[in-house]
Amino acid sequence: MVSSRKKTVKKQVYTGNRRRILFPVAFLLLSFLLMILPLEGFVSSVKTVLSYVFIPQVRLAHGTVKYAEGVHQTVQELLNAHHENRLLKQQIEMEHLLASQAQTVFQENQRLAAALELRPELPWQGVWAKVAYREPSQWNSVIIDKGSADGITERCAVLSLEQGKEGLAGVVVEVTENTAKVLLVRDEDFSAAVMLEKGQEEGLLVGGGAHAVRIKYLPLGAEIAKGDKVFTSATSSIFPAGILVGSVRAVRDDGSFQTAQTVEVDPLIRSAAVKEVFVLFKPEEPAKEATYVETL
Amino acid sequence: MWKLCKLLALFILATVGHWSVATLFSYWGLNVNFMLVFAIAFCTAARLEIGYPMAFVCGLFLDFFGTKLFGNNAFSFTAAACIVYALRERIDFSGFLPQMVTVFMLTCMVGVINSLLLIHFTSSSLWPGTGSLVGGALIGAFLAPIVFAIVHWIWAGLSAEEHL
Numbered sequence: 001m002v003s004s005r006k007k008t009v010k011k012q013v014y015t016g017n018r019r020r021i022l023f024p025v026a027f028l029l030l031s032f033l034l035m036i037l038p039l040e041g042f043v044s045s046v047k048t049v050l051s052y053v054f055i056p057q058v059r060l061a062h063g064t065v066k067y068a069e070g071v072h073q074t075v076q077e078l079l080n081a082h083h084e085n086r087l088l089k090q091q092i093e094m095e096h097l098l099a100s101q102a103q104t105v106f107q108e109n110q111r112l113a114a115a116l117e118l119r120p121e122l123p124w125q126g127v128w129a130k131v132a133y134r135e136p137s138q139w140n141s142v143i144i145d146k147g148s149a150d151g152i153t154e155r156c157a158v159l160s161l162e163q164g165k166e167g168l169a170g171v172v173v174e175v176t177e178n179t180a181k182v183l184l185v186r187d188e189d190f191s192a193a194v195m196l197e198k199g200q201e202e203g204l205l206v207g208g209g210a211h212a213v214r215i216k217y218l219p220l221g222a223e224i225a226k227g228d229k230v231f232t233s234a235t236s237s238i239f240p241a242g243i244l245v246g247s248v249r250a251v252r253d254d255g256s257f258q259t260a261q262t263v264e265v266d267p268l269i270r271s272a273a274v275k276e277v278f279v280l281f282k283p284e285e286p287a288k289e290a291t292y293v294e295t296l
Numbered sequence: 297m298w299k300l301c302k303l304l305a306l307f308i309l310a311t312v313g314h315w316s317v318a319t320l321f322s323y324w325g326l327n328v329n330f331m332l333v334f335a336i337a338f339c340t341a342a343r344l345e346i347g348y349p350m351a352f353v354c355g356l357f358l359d360f361f362g363t364k365l366f367g368n369n370a371f372s373f374t375a376a377a378c379i380v381y382a383l384r385e386r387i388d389f390s391g392f393l394p395q396m397v398t399v400f401m402l403t404c405m406v407g408v409i410n411s412l413l414l415i416h417f418t419s420s421s422l423w424p425g426t427g428s429l430v431g432g433a434l435i436g437a438f439l440a441p442i443v444f445a446i447v448h449w450i451w452a453g454l455s456a457e458e459h460l
Contacts, residue, residue: 019344019345020344020381023344023345023348024348024374024375024377024378024381027348027349027351027352027370027374027377028371028374028375028378030352030367030370031352031355031367031368031370031371031374032367032371033367034359034366034367034370035365035366035367035368035371035413035417036417037366039366043366046366047360047366050356050360051360054311054357054360057308057311057312057357058311058315060308060311060312061311061312061314061315061316064312064315064316065312065315065316065319068316
């Protein structure tokens with residue numbers, strides 16, 4: 001009995017020792033074999049097989065690391081949120097104050113306009129629309145996804161946003177029930193009465209197509225400098241006064257014997273950048289059947 | 297089968313850890329071999345029938361990204377596993393110091409073996425630089441107690457379910 005136990009223990013020790021040697025030798029030999037084999041052929045096949053196992057893992061690992069990086073940023077944002085929130089609250093309070101001041105000024109303006117029997121300036125009303133189609137050969141006109149059903153009529157002024165500022169984009173020239181064609185400022189057929197910010201001189205802005213947009217008929221003595229802002233004029237029959245059009249790029253020197261000055265203008269809204277537009281309803285004909293009316 | 301899945305999950309966790317640590321410390325030019333730390337920790341916990349294959353696969357995982365030689369990491373990891381199993385009979389790995397010293401020494405050893413194998417087989421060396429290697433080994437040594445604790449804790453749970 002004792003000798004059989006001893007034999008069993010001896011056998012276990014022997015097996016254990018054998019394993020202790022066999023395992024490392026087998027794996028060292030296997031890795032050695034992998035090293036001496038050329039990278040093409042068998043090793044390449046092994047790598048391909050391993051790619052099925054390891055690549056999802058690597059993706060997971062990479063995704064986790066990316067997520068962890070994102071978490072760090074999110075935590076940072078969360079930590080800043082309280083501070084930002086406090087600043088924004090202050091800003092909102094300030095905006096409320098400004099709005100209240102503006103309301104007072106607006107009411108005063110209306111009272112004065114009524115006293116002087118001036119036509120009161122109505123607030124801008126209109127509708128937002130998206131550019132639905134753009135003719136490849138005609139970059140200076142776009143078709144928007146709103147039409148007469150939304151209250152848009154021909155000769156409505158069209159505004160757009162560029163760098164966070166709203167500016168004149170063009171004018172509606174054709175209207176169907178659900179679409180409208182907008183002629184952009186740069187088009188040769190576009191024109192609008194405008195004035196310069198500095199001297200309040202008025203002129204006629206005309207599109208140039210492939211050439212520069214110009215303001216014609218500016219008085220000769222007007223002091224015009226590069227960068228002067230250009231706004232729509234109150235004398236315009238289509239556009240409400242005070243819409244930013246662009247800025248003066250250059251003053252043309254057309255030689256002597258001129259009766260007026262011409263300047264080149266950089267429109268604020270670039271034709272290629274027009275994506276969303278705000279179509280202003282005409283003050284005389286507010287859209288009664290419009291599905292909804294927004295104010296800018 | 298369930299235990300195998302858990303083992304696989306442990307390996308995946310190690311690869312995620314390796315990717316994260318390697319990415320993080322690469323900004324400072326340190327070559328931290330997290331897979332080796334994991335393999336050493338695993339070998340101190342598991343029996344050699346599972347420890348050697350795990351060390352080999354961990355090495356193979358790193359070889360997978362290599363372009364010059366295939367199998368050098370598998371070789372050096374297996375050699376490291378040999379040393380761990382030899383030391384396990386003499387050293388108690390439950391203390392922080394043995395864990396850290398073993399990881400530090402073996403990381404340096406694996407770095408040297410890999411470079412020698414590359415020189416021998418491809419006549420080119422990918423020596424990471426002494427500073428990078430020693431710095432990485434130090435970081436690995438400091439990470440060792442955490443990795444050892446996690447691996448031992450998970451492995452104890454697995455062993456309780458079945459004697460692997």
